[in-house]
Amino acid sequence: MAVGAVSRNPEGGPASQQAMRRQNLAVVLGTIAGQSPLSGLSRADVAGLTGLTRAAVSSLVDELIGRGALTEAETAPSGRVGRPGRALAVSDSGPAGLGLEVGVTHLGACVVDLRGEARVWRRVERANAGRPAGEVLAEVAALGAEAQAEADGLGLRVEGRVLAVPGVVPSAQPGLVEHAPNLGWHAVRPADHWPDPETVPEPENEANLGALAEYWQGGHGAETFVHVSAEAGIGAALIVDGQLFRGARGFAGELGHIPVHPDGLPCSCGSRGCLEQYAGEAAVLREAGLVGEGDPVALLAGRAGAGDRAALRALERAGRALGLALASAVNLVDPDGLVLGGAYAELADWLLPAVRAELAARVTVRPWPSEALRPSLLGRRGALLGAALVTTRQLIADPTRLPAA
């Protein structure tokens, strides 16, 4: 049986006031970050929204301005007549997050400011499958350095780095990419290959980052949802009550190897009938009679948009298989919503009808509104954006990580 943890303040007596102030800094900054930039909250507004006293809010706001997290403009931009006070806004310069991405066919780097806006965005096509990890990592590091230099020129200061990878990062071993099958990586530790020890990023599974970006910026209210995306492989991630759900060891969300046709096509994983054999990129291109040159997603979308029968049939078949796998996910996990992200979002026009038909047929023991499945607005930008946002979200959750004035 689990025994409750002993209740003692690990920081001793005075520290509990520090913890309270840290939390209140996060509440004030989170409140302002949660409003539209046009709302122009005054200090008094923040006091009203948070329930903190005006004096406390003023002291907290002063500290947040000192740490570069907030700005305070002379007049409120809301246009409401006679509105007193000055308008607070999350800073668009200073603290920033750097996101990096190693995909199977591209590299990426982006910088977001504390408002969550992408200010620098770089994506280059590269065939990374089977290349030495050190070579790939050196290239993405160089791309990141370029992005950071550009961000410096915009008055942004990178405070943290996260690297999106199409592989498994075990919960117990942060810093390690245990396995990235479509890259051919086994037990790769980016820190071992990074040119500058000062800028080593934390690796994270790209499906997880795509789901987090969707939660933070997808513009919908679901707190518990399954996000499924595709690049070379299929990745899913679960957001539960607003938190990433990693499973016992960090392997959760392996939707691509759910058996959808138990006696079906052999899969590279050694099993049969896995979703990836029906809805993975290679399977869809093969079924559509296409060779994956240039941007295969754009190629597929172009063909399907032009009414090409083979492309439409391939996408319909992929949608059926996705619907089967997602029906299992809905029955097991009971999410509020399902999101088609990554390349699936860009193919949603042709995938959605088949996915919705399968869900309607197979999710019958509970209400399942068809609009609970929707495409992501972030598309293939999600994972890289999520990698950059991890840092800024951490800063908003704990502004004391920012250097004091």
Add this chain to the structure above:
Amino acid sequence: MAVGAVSRNPEGGPASQQAMRRQNLAVVLGTIAGQSPLSGLSRADVAGLTGLTRAAVSSLVDELIGRGALTEAETAPSGRVGRPGRALAVSDSGPAGLGLEVGVTHLGACVVDLRGEARVWRRVERANAGRPAGEVLAEVAALGAEAQAEADGLGLRVEGRVLAVPGVVPSAQPGLVEHAPNLGWHAVRPADHWPDPETVPEPENEANLGALAEYWQGGHGAETFVHVSAEAGIGAALIVDGQLFRGARGFAGELGHIPVHPDGLPCSCGSRGCLEQYAGEAAVLREAGLVGEGDPVALLAGRAGAGDRAALRALERAGRALGLALASAVNLVDPDGLVLGGAYAELADWLLPAVRAELAARVTVRPWPSEALRPSLLGRRGALLGAALVTTRQLIADPTRLPAA
């Protein structure tokens, strides 16, 4: 975006000391409850284990004795020579929990003491499918009253009541059994039918209770596991980090309607190829050529044990289907373990080989040791036991719920 909740103590200043004392009472009681009854902890031992001062422990222990949660014997039963002090133990009289169960073919009632021991156990066979809910509930209420009377005679005092049902209890509507298909219940509120308003139980899904019982008393270390059980239907539940995972609306764990053969047998839910059509009780009995008279699980086990080919084939087929569905669960949720509970536990000898074979073939992208799947030791007792344990676990987590001396 989610804005952090404002940090203010809702109970005002002095209440935080009460909260601290409440938590420390739980730590002390939980520590003693977490030890073997034979270990005979002294007050000094508890201080050592919890990090609380001896003076604090003594005051907390005195209060817990006064509330009837602990006893203190004159001598330590550990047998260690020269060991000083008196031995503390969780009380085997006084506070208790009543569990009730409405199954498709039985009713049950049990009482557990604060140690988690079942002291009263009643189970009667009843064909409940299609009978008026009020009639069934009146009968289980009568059975509960008998059990409670017997518990009174043992010096036990029922402090809470939970009713296990093979149906859905939405998170947002506690007290309501929204749908129990195998009973024929729709929108049944036990409180509306209960003869005595003082003893109305809280309904809960039986699969959830079986999983909780497994977590509390199954005797294994997994904190994140999937528990699958079968009565007339198939129910699964997820324990995540030691907590029941209900999903967004309380529907999580609907393993019985995962599609295992997409174009397979029609299911009563309106879909096709659901697990229930291959591994549900009716399907297995049909495949084994048996008519469900008496105890169908014992009948099946008897036939299989005697080498009956049809029974063995039916169980092998059920095991294959279960393995397929559980492969999806493992790929999605990444549990530490899988537990076959309920009737499946009693048929494990014949199910396990096929389930393990499917898992070995289909869970390939991560390590999956075959012993991570195991039968529950609680078998068909799990749900009823879990219903009774909910109350005693709540009392241990918050001893201030017990009346003070």
